[in-house]
Amino acid sequence: MAPLLLLPLLLATLALGATPPHNITTLSSCLTTSSTPFLLPSSPTPLAWTLHATTFNARLPFVPLAIILPTTPSQISAALLCASSLNIPVQAKSGGHSYASFSSGGDALSQTLVIDLENFQDVTVDNTTYIAAVGGGVRLGNLALGIYAQGERALAHGTCPGVGIGGHFTHGGYGYSSRAYGLALEQIVAVEVVLASGEVVTASEEENEDVYWAVRGAADSFGIVTKFYLQTVPAPDVVQFSYDVSGALTSADLATAAFLAVQKFALDASVVTRELGLGVTITATSMAVHGTYFGSISTFEGTVAPALLAALRQAGVRVSTKNSSVQEMSWIESLTELGGEPTLAVPLTGYESRDNFFAKSVSVSQPFAQKPVRAYFDVVVKEGKRAPVDWFAIINLYGGPDSQIGARNESFAAYGGFRDLWVVQNYGSVALNKTFPQSGMAFINKLNDAMTNNMPNYSAYLNYIDPTYTREQAYNLYYGAGLVERLSKLKAVLDPKNIFRNPQSIL
């Protein structure tokens, strides 16, 4: 069926005068001349091609034109010059976890040259500044283990060990420690980046400030980050908690009351400090309030938990003690448990984990009013159990009292979410061997729309990128007009031929 569908599309593209299929012969001879290791669909090692070309999101299996596997920034420079001379689009691939498969081009027809960074795996902590120098292909689990092994250091970042530093750190990056230490992006003190010109530069507050600014929020449009310099902190001890409030899902009213009680607690500056990380997870049959606290268990159990439990009690919500827990653990134990895998260690090559999914987000900078929350739980309670796909939602607290995320603004980085209070993620998936149904897209959209149709203002989270948005919608939801204007001006200077492109990239 696919070729029949593609042929008219291809003809239409050609008729419109778009770029014809790229000449792979010319590209491969250019890459060969520059001694850059690369793979093609026709490579004599078909297994290597399949492994590197397969997208994490099986719903969007875009096929690159070619994949390079460089070992040095200068090989990347050479490849960028080849691509530039042939007008071939380029995207970096770090962990490959893009929700939109942007690291494979993001489009069935784009024929992108992928710069796979799997050989950039260094993690070295400077033992005087505690700044970690980290290769652009390191996955989060290996990052956490690597810096912990060098002086018990930590960084704030997301929970999934297989996610890559390259996409995650340059498009936000939230973990339960982010209220304390900031988003992943905020810990970047410098980057080594290969620009469209082929130049390899270091960018920081002191040099190439525009590159430093743009890469933190829009790296996919501006260059290939080969090395990150990250300010680490001493690893904290953790109190990890989870309170089961699944009983609230008996009615939309009660579930709404439960969420609004959590919100009331979350905004109470007399108990909530940056040491608290908080989220509400929701499925068709479960609802839980969970997170981490960096402090003593006695403070948690004496002050923080009682305020949360009192708010829930006042709302008439019962906490099931059987499925609730409060535990002290080490930083690495906490990350391991949140990661949901037996270990944080991820293989350096041959990573094969996949999912077949569609997800999207809503973020708000003001507290939720009752109406959007009620409309949301109406869908959850009435339709959640007979949804056409498996689904879950997580509502994470980004802002609130003392949050370090909100301590920065857009003059610091090209990131639109510094004012976020809550970020909601709605995530639907099916088995790898199934086709993700249209009705599943509709269900996830319905969950999202239930909130957004009832709110004046909202935006979305850049790391939960939704490929169904037009470029213009994406600009508005992820960046906002002010950021896009400044980014566009820089794009014209730093990447005038627009080689770093995907369906939502900056033009």
Ligand SMILES: Cc1cc2nc3c(=O)[nH]c(=O)nc-3n(C[C@H](O)[C@H](O)[C@H](O)COP(=O)(O)OP(=O)(O)OC[C@H]3O[C@@H](n4cnc5c(N)ncnc54)[C@H](O)[C@@H]3O)c2cc1C
């Ligand atoms: C299972 C799972 C769990 C997740 N959990 C969290 C979470 O807890 N918190 C959170 O905030 N997010 C989370 N995410 C979202 C995640 O942060 C994003 O999908 C992220 O962009 C993935 O980064 P990556 O390097 O793996 O992706 P890739 O697909 O490799 O890259 C994503 C985009 O960034 C570009 N890019 C990658 N590397 C570079 C580089 N070195 N230089 C320039 N551009 C680059 C790519 O070209 C592409 O456009 C999760 C995602 C998944 C699939």
Ligand SMILES: *[C@@H]1O[C@H](CO)[C@@H](O)[C@H](O)[C@H]1NC(C)=O
């Ligand atoms: C590709 O380019 C080469 C040399 O420029 C040429 O000989 C060849 O015919 C081209 N192939 C296609 C499919 O356009």
Ligand SMILES: *[C@@H]1O[C@H](CO)[C@@H](O)[C@H](O)[C@H]1NC(C)=O
């Ligand atoms: C710091 O690192 C240097 C070189 O990497 C090493 O020689 C030195 O012993 C280290 N110092 C400490 C205090 O670990």
Ligand SMILES: *[C@@H]1O[C@H](CO)[C@@H](O)[C@H](O)[C@H]1NC(C)=O
């Ligand atoms: C943004 O942050 C900078 C630096 O911290 C500060 O000088 C500026 O006033 C802030 N701007 C706004 C609009 O808050």
Ligand SMILES: *[C@@H]1O[C@H](CO)[C@@H](O)[C@H](O)[C@H]1NC(C)=O
């Ligand atoms: C699809 O995969 C599931 C496991 O995810 C398996 O149980 C099932 O048998 C598979 N079905 C087919 C038709 O391959």
Ligand SMILES: *[C@@H]1O[C@H](CO)[C@@H](O)[C@H](O)[C@H]1NC(C)=O
């Ligand atoms: C809408 O967004 C603007 C700009 O961020 C903000 O000033 C205003 O308070 C918001 N209004 C509501 C009702 O959330």
